[in-house]
Amino acid sequence: MNRRDFLRTAGGAAGGASAAAVGAGTVAAAEQEEGGGGSVQPEWPSYVEDAEDGSYEDLRGESEVTVEVGTGSGFAFTPTKVWVDPGTTVVFEFIEGGHNVKPNSQPDGGGLGGTEGGEFDTIPEGETYEPTLETGGMYTYYCAPHEGQGMKGAVAVGDEVSTVEVESGGGAEELNPEHMGVPFHPHYVGVSTIVMMVVSLLFTFFLLKYGESPNAKGGNN
Numbered sequence: 208m209n210r211r212d213f214l215r216t217a218g219g220a221a222g223g224a225s226a227a228a229v230g231a232g233t234v235a236a237a238e239q240e241e242g243g244g245g246s247v248q249p250e251w252p253s254y255v256e257d258a259e260d261g262s263y264e265d266l267r268g269e270s271e272v273t274v275e276v277g278t279g280s281g282f283a284f285t286p287t288k289v290w291v292d293p294g295t296t297v298v299f300e301f302i303e304g305g306h307n308v309k310p311n312s313q314p315d316g317g318g319l320g321g322t323e324g325g326e327f328d329t330i331p332e333g334e335t336y337e338p339t340l341e342t343g344g345m346y347t348y349y350c351a352p353h354e355g356q357g358m359k360g361a362v363a364v365g366d367e368v369s370t371v372e373v374e375s376g377g378g379a380e381e382l383n384p385e386h387m388g389v390p391f392h393p394h395y396v397g398v399s400t401i402v403m404m405v406v407s408l409l410f411t412f413f414l415l416k417y418g419e420s421p422n423a424k425g426g427n428n
């Protein structure tokens with residue numbers, strides 16, 4: 208028996224209402240499959256795999272975006288990974304002092320020069336560093352004093368960057384279409400089963416308590 212047959216059987220057994228609910232769940236799952244089930248994201252370099260915070264935002268369509276410096280544990284850039292259009296000004300806002308921004312990698316002609324001063328010169332709280340990234344491609348950067356603590360980030364510029372399909376809010380496991388419809392039916396079937404059990408128990412209880420004739424009851428006492 209394939210999954211659809213099982214859904215029909217389970218739905219039929221559990222009653223019309225839940226059959227409709229199971230059906231709706233299956234349709235929703237099917238639509239999600241057709242839509243890709245997730246979103247396309249830039250393929251982030253392994254350099255930022257262990258970056259603190261690790262958040263990502265698609266900020267294409269903005270001419271200016273903000274990345275906060277010194278967030279979370281104090282050693283993070285937020286959002287850690289952003290996708291922007293070419294020509295976007297990235298405003299690094301130092302919400303905490305004692306950090307800097309230095310380029311790790313960028314496309315030829317990329318405009319990420321890094322904060323002024325030497326490698327370990329830091330920027331005071333409240334200041335900003337605002338490079339405009341005209342050249343499309345992948346940029347990665349770090350805070351020199353805290354690179355070892357995972358204080359790094361990445362900016363993908365333009366639509367020419369290589370991308371990957373990402374399942375929203377889930378791991379690669381959920382990309383398997385066999386798994387996508389499944390979370391719906393155990394839920395409805397399970398709830399229906401419990402309802403049916405309670406109804407049967409109540410019915411039995413009332414039958415036992417009130418089902419007997421007054422005469423029989425008197426006779427037993």
Ligand SMILES: [Cu+2]
Pocket residue numbers: 282305306307350351352353358
């Ligand atoms: Cu730092």
